[in-house]
Amino acid sequence: MADKHGRSCERGGLIAAKRIAGAAQYISKGGFVKRRFMLLGMLIGFALAGMTPARSVKAQAAPRRIEVTAKRFAFDPGEITVKKGQPVVLVLHGKDAAHGLRFRELNVDVKVSAGGTSEVQFTPDKTGDFVGHCSVFCGSGHGGMMLTLHVVD
Ligand SMILES: [Cu+2]
Numbered sequence: 001m002a003d004k005h006g007r008s009c010e011r012g013g014l015i016a017a018k019r020i021a022g023a024a025q026y027i028s029k030g031g032f033v034k035r036r037f038m039l040l041g042m043l044i045g046f047a048l049a050g051m052t053p054a055r056s057v058k059a060q061a062a063p064r065r066i067e068v069t070a071k072r073f074a075f076d077p078g079e080i081t082v083k084k085g086q087p088v089v090l091v092l093h094g095k096d097a098a099h100g101l102r103f104r105e106l107n108v109d110v111k112v113s114a115g116g117t118s119e120v121q122f123t124p125d126k127t128g129d130f131v132g133h134c135s136v137f138c139g140s141g142h143g144g145m146m147l148t149l150h151v152v153d
Pocket of ligand 1 (some may be wrong): 072087098099100136137138139142143145
């Protein structure tokens, strides 16, 4: 663990050094001002380098893949629960005909051909229950084809 920490600090230092080099280049015209800016750059660089690791781990949350099959006249599964703020990749398989899936409130619409697969990525930014409907006319039961998406905290 100590070794891992040591390496990440080393990397942080490198990033800081690059930032300082960049700052020095940028203000290479003024001599007196240059030194002050370099000090400032060093402080900012080290502060940022110290903050970066914890943040990048959070931001890299992998999207959750959810497979959904569409066939006349239902989605399988018919209900999905996801977390607010977590990226979702919806993978839609069209079984017997062209279908679609639209969540109007979430600005999501994905269409799929018969036998095809389509993907759409989105991040739900509000909690609640959202009803998605088939967005490609597929026959007599088309209007009743829906999938409920629960978005929880
Ligand atoms: Cu349809």
